[in-house]
Amino acid sequence: MWQPKFAHTLKKSTFLSGMNCERRMWWEIHDKGCEEMRIDLTTQLLFDQGNEVGELARGQFPGGLLIRRDKGNFVSSFANSRAAIADRNVSVIYEAGFVALDTMIFADILVRGPDGFTLIEVKQGTSATAEHRYDLALQAVIMREAGVPITRFELMHLNRECRYPDLSNLFVRDDLTKEVEELIPAVELALDHLLPVAKRNNVPLAQLGARCTAPRECAFIARCWPTVDADHIRYLYRLNKDKAVSFEKAGVSRIQDLPDDLMLGAVPARQRRCLREGEIFVEKEALVGALLNIVHPVAHIDFETVMFAIPRWNGCRPYDNIPVQMSAHVVDADGNATHHSWIAQDSGDPRLAIGPAIVKACDGVSTVTAYNASFEKRCIELVADACPEIAPRLREIAEGIVDLLPMVRDNLYHREFRGSFSLKRVLPALVPEMTYEGLEISEGQTASAQLMAMLYRQNTMSTEERTKMEHALLAYCERDTEAMIALTSKLRQLAQ
Ligand code: SF4
Structure with a gap:
């Protein structure tokens, strides 16, 4: 059985990957140094912007205690976080780290209230997504398991309506408490399922579909999707990847083999006709x-x-x-x-x-x-x-x-x-x-x-x-x- 390098198997990012695709999660854990996960300049700039957003967000909750993190060694961070939670004089904590259920999380901002903490997750996006809700629900599960009472969950994201130089409305805070509480049982089940998968020595099978491109394109797409010819059903204009897989399962793998009675939009219909008739098809009169x-x-x-x-x-x-x-x-x-x-x-x-x-x-x-x-x-x-x-x-x-x-x-x-x-x-x-x-x-x-x-x-x-x-x-x-x-x-x- 594979042994994790640290005192945990999963972290937030791998858990969220696993919610979408076990295979992706497995590679992120077991093949960390691979080319697909290399941090290029575009990714680094995104990280840098995320850090900038995080700092500005913390500025909206002044006077908090920042829990520093040593790269590759989170033991002191976990201990300092526990101490900060226990200290009632600390009303705001940034970047507190917790490990429980073989999973590690870091909470962007915790604000102490009379009965527990408000957890504020900061995102550099401009709206709340399903992934953000699962992100908060995972943090809820881990923190509660670690003995931290959380009473409210918020997502703090950027506001597209904010205009420089007035940055007073740069952030929007969404109260997601109800949705997050409802997701917690599903997250607990997912953790039970994903932890053994993450520890396996063999990569899970590919489950090709829309998950490979949404909510974002998977870095491992070239490993899973075989190279195919230009007339493959996968290339039908604007075809959802789930639909492409179901066409293949039904035995239709070439666009030109789509039946005539299948209603297609103008562009895919032209595509089908072109692939049946030759290399290029031109609507000359319309083009003129x-x-x-x-x-x-x-x-x-x-x-x-x-x-x-x-x-x-x-x-x-x-x-x-x-x-x-x-x-x-x-x-x-x-x-x-x-x-x-x-x-x-x-x-x-x-x-x-x-x-x-x-x-x-x-x-x-x-x-x-x-x-x-x-x-x-x-x-x-x-x-x-x-x-x-x-x-x-x-x-x-x-x-x-x-x-x-x-x-x-x-x-x-x-x-x-x-x-x-x-x-x-x-x-x-x-x-x-x-x-x-x-x-x-x-x-x-x-x-x-x-x-x-x-x-x-x-x-x-x-x-x-x-x-x-x-x-x-x-x-x-x-x-x-x-x-x-x-x-x-x-x-x-x-x-x-
Ligand atoms: S390409 Fe698809 S099946 Fe392969 S790891 Fe990514 S999401 Fe999973």
Whole structure:
């Protein structure tokens, strides 16, 4: 039988994983050092933001006692927590740790009341989820087992309606006492079931389904989901993973084998038809009509953004996507392209400088396009909020953006799209010569993390590293708008 390294087998995160999938929990415990669990820059930035949120939340309950934690050795933390609970002079405790039922938890904030404590779990999200309720219920079970009376359960999360500089309503506190009390029996049963599973020497079987992508994509998906062909039922447009598994169980593993009498939406129906007839299927007449919306000169525009849990510029809310980089290619009727780019140089409000750069890039153009334009529109609207003098022009640009994504999604399908219309899937299928290969940065999440690190984490990069990173970011964003030129020209070819 496997022996835990510490005096406990489960902790909050592994328990919550186990509630969703035993196999995931098992790997998180037994294969901790694996590549899938490596903490990359994006994850580290999330942790850092979480710590910042936690500190601000504690500030709302001043004068508390912080129980410090030694990395890898929680014995003193548990002892100090017990002492703080016993000391009636301590009215607020932060980060108290408890171990019971072979499970360890740390409570964000405990506030002493006449009959027991209020437990406040702090989350950097903007609403309460089912997982948060189970999180609180697990803490309730462990703390009560450890002899700590808890009388009220609260979730303290960020408030999307809060706007900088007024952070007085940054947090919302939800009283979840009733729901948490109701969940406790289920959590006790789950603990009884999961603890022996966690201690097993062999990995539990995969139970593929919606759990693999919700509430978030599982890190181990590549281990469990076999590689399949482009016509696999798994790739049916917007198909829930549970449904994909049930189709397979019923013997339908290829999209083209879905029966004719199965009613499908327009996009999956086109997908089925394409896979039956060949590699690519184009609704030519409709595509010709859609392309009429692109009139030269045309600006293809793309932004890279950063997102802060705690807003830092006027009018911004938690998790607003703030553009800190822009690439725009302006193409005239003869196909000549001019490139415009802009990238933030410091930690000040980037909207003040990117606003004029957007207006300049779009000066004199007849059409502005973006791929998945709702994102670019929202970015420009946020910039307009900060630039009143040019706000009318910025809003005009945002309102007029022609979105290339629905132009593709609603008019054609290529088998290599594999059910996705993201530019990273569409481009290699339609324009294989235009790739992101060889670029140091090749996807948006990495770009965003690097921008966060470069602009807002002090002293983490030398001047040389920063220059190199800036070049990599500029090259990546430029490739996105080059890709839009290539894609538009391919769409025109396909429409002929
Ligand atoms: S991919 Fe699915 S089955 Fe595999 S560990 Fe993750 S959630 Fe479990």
